[in-house]
Amino acid sequence: MSQTVRKSTTQGTEMVAFRVGPQEFCVDIKAVREIRGWTPATTLPHAPHYILGVINLRGTVLPVVNLAARLGLPVDPPTPRHVIVVVAAEDQVFGLLVDAVSDILSVSPELMQGAPDLAQDSAKAFVSAVVAIEDRMIARIMPERMLPERMRLS
Structure with missing residues (x-):
């Protein structure tokens, strides 16, 4: 699963890449706390459509964002493979x-490379850059923009 992509001697930024449908995205590895299998979420009343609900992670209640829904991509119901x-x-x-x-x-x-001018400003709000590697285009997302304003801590 691990791949190193370097085109120069400059120190690189470590990124975790993942798929949502046919598209690839990545986040800075420093933001990733863990990767876990799908756990059914408890729904929250009046939550935005892209918030699946919350899960219990070792005593901490965590909101779960359906990244496909948040980015306006086709949404499939979660399965044990997610x-x-x-x-x-x-x-x-x-x-x-x-x-x-x-x-x-x-x-x-x-x-x-900087995020290109996209058709919708809402998409630009989530993508900070695009990484071009061989035949792959991987959009770097900003996790801090995934939650709605009222769920963010100040």
Whole structure:
């Protein structure tokens, strides 16, 4: 599962790459607390459509974001094959439901390109860069933007 991608001697940024449908995304490995199998979430009343609910992680209640729904991609019901990537951002710990974790990458700065002008500003709100590796395009997402404002801690 581990892959190192380096095009220069410059120290790279470690990233965890994962799939949501046919697309690949990544987050900085420093934000990832753990990767766990799918656990059914307890739904929350009046939660946004992309919040699956909450899970109990060793005594801590964590919200779980369906990343496909949050990014406006087609949504499939969670199955035991799905994975929850537990991330920490802005003093908040939460889970991102993804289809599968694909790689751990070391990406040199020159491989990261700014997010392109996208059709919708809402998509740009989540993508900070695009990593072009061989025949792959991996969008780097900003986990701190995944939760709704009222669920974020100040």
